[in-house]
Amino acid sequence: MADNAHLPVAPHAMNLYIVTGTTKGLGEALAARISLDQDNELIALARAPDGPIRGGARFEVDLADTAALDKVFDRVEERIRGKGYAKAVLINNAGVVAPVAPLERADAGEIERNLVVNLVAPMLLMGRFLRATEAGAPLRRIINISSGAGRRPISGWSAYCAAKAGLDMATRVVALEAQARSLRVEAVSLAPGVIDTPMQGTVRSASAQDFADVERFRRMKDEGALRPAMDVAEDILRAESAGKLAGDAVLDLRDLG
Numbered sequence: 001m002a003d004n005a006h007l008p009v010a011p012h013a014m015n016l017y018i019v020t021g022t023t024k025g026l027g028e029a030l031a032a033r034i035s036l037d038q039d040n041e042l043i044a045l046a047r048a049p050d051g052p053i054r055g056g057a058r059f060e061v062d063l064a065d066t067a068a069l070d071k072v073f074d075r076v077e078e079r080i081r082g083k084g085y086a087k088a089v090l091i092n093n094a095g096v097v098a099p100v101a102p103l104e105r106a107d108a109g110e111i112e113r114n115l116v117v118n119l120v121a122p123m124l125l126m127g128r129f130l131r132a133t134e135a136g137a138p139l140r141r142i143i144n145i146s147s148g149a150g151r152r153p154i155s156g157w158s159a160y161c162a163a164k165a166g167l168d169m170a171t172r173v174v175a176l177e178a179q180a181r182s183l184r185v186e187a188v189s190l191a192p193g194v195i196d197t198p199m200q201g202t203v204r205s206a207s208a209q210d211f212a213d214v215e216r217f218r219r220m221k222d223e224g225a226l227r228p229a230m231d232v233a234e235d236i237l238r239a240e241s242a243g244k245l246a247g248d249a250v251l252d253l254r255d256l257g
Ligand SMILES: NC(=O)c1ccc[n+]([C@@H]2O[C@H](COP(=O)([O-])OP(=O)(O)OC[C@H]3O[C@@H](n4cnc5c(N)ncnc54)[C@H](OP(=O)(O)O)[C@@H]3O)[C@@H](O)[C@H]2O)c1
Pocket: 020, 021, 022, 023, 024, 025, 026, 027, 028, 045, 046, 047, 048, 061, 062, 063, 064, 092, 093, 094, 095, 096, 117, 145, 146, 147, 148, 191, 192, 193, 194, 195, 196, 197, 198, 199, 200
């Protein structure tokens, strides 16, 4: 039996959701959807002021600052300490596409920032989450929002592609480690498809010299091929609740049906 599966679940235990990057785009939609269910407690980690939000609380943090991330997670631990949850779910959603340019022209600071936000921060959060929830939830899930760009190269996106490929592999390792210890931990790196968010606006505003594929992304927007963030958020949460994100550690939302 999984070593945390025996944990008693209090009657009416809540579901804990910790979501990063909730100020806009997919993260905002995920937070809005999670907060609709009164059985859910939401902790949002975002670059926006601290305070109560619908369904829970928001803690301000810049995920590019790993020391700040560590401190903010101390506050998460304080908030959840001693509570028993039916399940605990971490959604590493926050992401950044910049720099969009051939590597020789990409800004060094932006490269570093991209790798910290897209890869280092999710890894640190996975570690803190697993330690903090070991005694508090019989079922734990980690959903890392990845990208098709981590699975095939896109010219001009070296940092983003490398970070998302790294996120896929880190997730596979976490899933393997949980399996080896018979923990009831499901970890998935999930490509969500193309979503109509501010990030896509950034992508479309690149120059053709920096981003060879820019016209294709502009066309996708014109042709209505981008999915609304709320539709994608609902699909992710429905798949999560139905246990459809278990099994393979690297998945594409479009393959889940
Ligand atoms: N849109 C797509 O087509 C698409 C496709 C594949 C994968 N994805 C992935 O989906 C996820 C969500 O993307 P999106 O399209 O919703 O992007 P978005 O519209 O740019 O939103 C990104 C979110 O991440 C937050 N964030 C960025 N840097 C941060 C930092 N240093 N500290 C704290 N928060 C930070 C942003 O907060 P601020 O408001 O503070 O900047 C924002 O809330 C990302 O992981 C992205 O890589 C998106």
